[in-house]
Amino acid sequence: MPGQAAEQFTYGPEQASRAVREYLEGLEVVDRPESARSNISVTDPAAEWTCAPGGPAFFAYSTNYLVDVRAGVIVDVEATSAHRTQEVGATRTMIDRVEERFGIKPEYLIGDTAYGNAATLGWLVKDKQIDPYIPVWTRADGREGIMPNSDFTWHEKKDEYHCPRGQPLRREWRPFRTSRTHSSKAATIIYRASQRDCASCPLKRRCCPNTSMRKIARSIHEQARDVAREMAKRRGYRQSRRDRKKVEMLFAHFKRILKMDRLRLRGINGARDEFLLAAIAQNLRRMAKKLCPTAPPMVLGYP
Numbered sequence: 001m002p003g004q005a006a007e008q009f010t011y012g013p014e015q016a017s018r019a020v021r022e023y024l025e026g027l028e029v030v031d032r033p034e035s036a037r038s039n040i041s042v043t044d045p046a047a048e049w050t051c052a053p054g055g056p057a058f059f060a061y062s063t064n065y066l067v068d069v070r071a072g073v074i075v076d077v078e079a080t081s082a083h084r085t086q087e088v089g090a091t092r093t094m095i096d097r098v099e100e101r102f103g104i105k106p107e108y109l110i111g112d113t114a115y116g117n118a119a120t121l122g123w124l125v126k127d128k129q130i131d132p133y134i135p136v137w138t139r140a141d142g143r144e145g146i147m148p149n150s151d152f153t154w155h156e157k158k159d160e161y162h163c164p165r166g167q168p169l170r171r172e173w174r175p176f177r178t179s180r181t182h183s184s185k186a187a188t189i190i191y192r193a194s195q196r197d198c199a200s201c202p203l204k205r206r207c208c209p210n211t212s213m214r215k216i217a218r219s220i221h222e223q224a225r226d227v228a229r230e231m232a233k234r235r236g237y238r239q240s241r242r243d244r245k246k247v248e249m250l251f252a253h254f255k256r257i258l259k260m261d262r263l264r265l266r267g268i269n270g271a272r273d274e275f276l277l278a279a280i281a282q283n284l285r286r287m288a289k290k291l292c293p294t295a296p297p298m299v300l301g302y303p
């Protein structure tokens with residue numbers, strides 16, 4: 001049978017959609033391992049493949065609010081893909097932007113455990129001097145029957161831990177010709193016990209049964225984590241847990257009243273425009289309630 005020739009089409013970057021062009025330009029600026037993503041949308045590659053509990057997976061963006069909880073006003077908005085790391089990173093963007101544009105900075109920041117990682121807490125406490133009313137994120141210790149790190153006492157002046165039997169764990173046991181930070185790629189400093197002390201210790205089976213010595217990884221931002229733990233004991237922290245409802249209510253209003261469960265524009269810039277307009281509508285609605293408290297309720301949304 002005679003063969004039939006098929007015409008081959010070649011598509012260039014200029015023929016791609018705006019959302020795809022924005023995505024490709026973003027890859028050149030930010031070094032992100034896109035190969036780790038299991039699903040990438042052909043028409044809107046910047047959207048992240050995500051799945052809410054109890055529902056089907058879909059491509060989505062996340063809106064991030066910086067809210068004045070006392071007034072209930074949205075101060076800033078930042079659009080990101082539905083990825084937890086980018087959502088947490090949007091906090092820095094919004095705080096810096098508000099400080100640069102309006103000359104204001106939060107006295108304290110309220111957030112859930114996702115914002116309680118060591119790097120974010122270190123940035124808030126050391127760089128911005130903002131009180132973190134945020135639960136500290138800690139890695140769950142699945143080693144059943146093993147002594148947790150909390151049983152070891154930290155000594156700030158000596159820069160070492162002490163085990164329950166009083167033996168030290170140090171970052172270095174001998175002097176080096178050149179000074180070393182001992183910081184790992186995970187932004188931690190490893191403190192090690194003496195192998196001789198651990199070998200003759202009666203608690204070795206409960207402390208380090210599979211290794212010759214006990215090790216503790218201490219974050220370089222551990223002081224900021226200690227500040228967050230201390231904040232959790234204050235009365236204002238308990239109030240901040242109740243104030244979080246004002247923020248969550250804005251997100252519920254965003255979806256249920258404004259019907260923003262589906263975006264009309266593609267790309268991160270399209271999502272940013274829609275999220276910004278929705279936040280403006282929410283602030284205007286808040287202002288209308290303040291100025292005209294006796295006015296009938298008004299529903300904003302798409303026809």
